[in-house]
Amino acid sequence: MAQSVLTPVRPPQIARALKCAFLFSLIFLIAGGSLAAQQTELRKYDAYAGFVDLNSPALGLNQTGFHAQSGMNLKSWLAVGGDYSVSAGQAVLKPDLLPTATQQQLGEVILALIQQGVIPPTYQLLLPANVFTQSFAAGPQFSYRHFRRVTLFARPSLGAFRLGATPRPRDPVAAQISQALVPSGHKVDWTGFYGAGWGGEYRVTPLVGIRPQMDLVYNHPFNDILANGFWTVRSSIGLNFHFGHNILAAKAK
Numbered sequence: 001m002a003q004s005v006l007t008p009v010r011p012p013q014i015a016r017a018l019k020c021a022f023l024f025s026l027i028f029l030i031a032g033g034s035l036a037a038q039q040t041e042l043r044k045y046d047a048y049a050g051f052v053d054l055n056s057p058a059l060g061l062n063q064t065g066f067h068a069q070s071g072m073n074l075k076s077w078l079a080v081g082g083d084y085s086v087s088a089g090q091a092v093l094k095p096d097l098l099p100t101a102t103q104q105q106l107g108e109v110i111l112a113l114i115q116q117g118v119i120p121p122t123y124q125l126l127l128p129a130n131v132f133t134q135s136f137a138a139g140p141q142f143s144y145r146h147f148r149r150v151t152l153f154a155r156p157s158l159g160a161f162r163l164g165a166t167p168r169p170r171d172p173v174a175a176q177i178s179q180a181l182v183p184s185g186h187k188v189d190w191t192g193f194y195g196a197g198w199g200g201e202y203r204v205t206p207l208v209g210i211r212p213q214m215d216l217v218y219n220h221p222f223n224d225i226l227a228n229g230f231w232t233v234r235s236s237i238g239l240n241f242h243f244g245h246n247i248l249a250a251k252a253k
Contacts, residue, residue, distance in 0.1 A: 039076075039145040041206050041249075043242035046071040046079070048211060050238015054087045054133060058230035059097070063089030063133055067236040073247055076145055083137040083159065085234065093127040093167075099227045106177065119173055127174050127181075132164040135193075135234070149203045157195040157215045164188045165222070181225060193219040193232070201240055211240040 052067035064087055071081025095103050106125070113119045137159025144152045166186045169175040179185075199213025213236050220229030 039148060039151070039248065041246050042073055042076055042145070043207070044073055044244030044247055046073065046081070046240055046242055048238055048240045050211070050236050052085045052087055052234060052236040054085070054089070054135075054232060054234050056091075056230055056232045058228075059091045059093075061089055061091035061131060063087035063131065065133075067234075067238065069240075071141065076248060077143050079141045079143065081138065081141065083135070085135045085236070086133070088130070088132045090168075091129050091131055091165075093129060093225075095125055097226055097228075102225075109177075110173075113173060123173070125174060125177070126170060127178055128168045128170065129165045130168060134162040136160050136162070151201045151203070151209075152198075153200065153213075154196065154198045157193065157197045157217050160190055160192050161219055161221060162188070162190050163221045187222065187225075189221045191219050191221040191223075193217040195231075207242050209240045209242070210237070212237045 046069070048067070048069035048071075050067050052065050054063040054065070055061070065085060066087075067083075067085040069081055069083045071079045073079045095106050098106070110119070110123065110125065114121050114123065137157060139156055139158055141153050141155040164186065165182070165188075167178040167182055169178045195215060195217030197213060197215035199211060201209040201211040203209045215234040217232050217234070218229055219232055220226065223229075
């Protein structure tokens with residue numbers, strides 16, 4: 001079988017900027033954490049909006065987009081809420097990501113085309129695809145509020161991805177293979193994910209904070225095409241807004 005090469009997909013400028021901002025924010029949180037003093041103000045509701053970077057190394061897939069969250073603080077250490085993100089990017093499908101039977105069939109087709117002189121022996125199969133991903137999640141979040149301006153948190157990451165993929169073949173052979181794998185020219189799939197998330201928030205004012213956060217989840221979309229599942233990392237940074245009454249007011253008295 002002709003060797004498949006994964007062409008590196010250069011992350012957009014915004015992805016690099018997002019990662020730099022994420023690292024600087026973590027340093028900021030660590031520095032702010034040295035200001036030890038118990039928090040005495042916690043609003044009932046939170047609303048978050050920010051940039052997101054979704055990275056699936058197994059597919060060479062990097063996506064950027066928008067991330068939103070809403071939550072309700074039940075106790076100083078416990079909140080519940082919902083999570084949504086939308087992002088887009090490009091991946092290059094490698095034959096070695098496909099089931100063994102499909103790899104063998106592709107190998108036979110490509111070998112026959114080489115023997116017929118249709119393609120050169122050095123032919124490399126590349127099948128780029130534009131990918132659009134939405135994530136949906138809900139559940140608890142656990143917080144540590146020992147510092148006056150800094151809150152650390154962790155959560156289980158349980159939810160679902162909705163992915164849409166549109167192949168963009170670059171040559172006639174890849175176009176034929178794309179037609180065989182995705183006859184409609186566009187494929188949509190829902191898949192569950194599970195993992196864990198963590199992060200922190202630096203309280204700029206009582207009503208606004210800067211929040212960097214990260215999730216690591218396992219998922220297996222398009223399981224009729226992809227042989228195995230893989231890990232996806234979601235990094236996000238943005239502003240978290242607090243409103244409602246102070247649930248710590250009674251406790252502080």
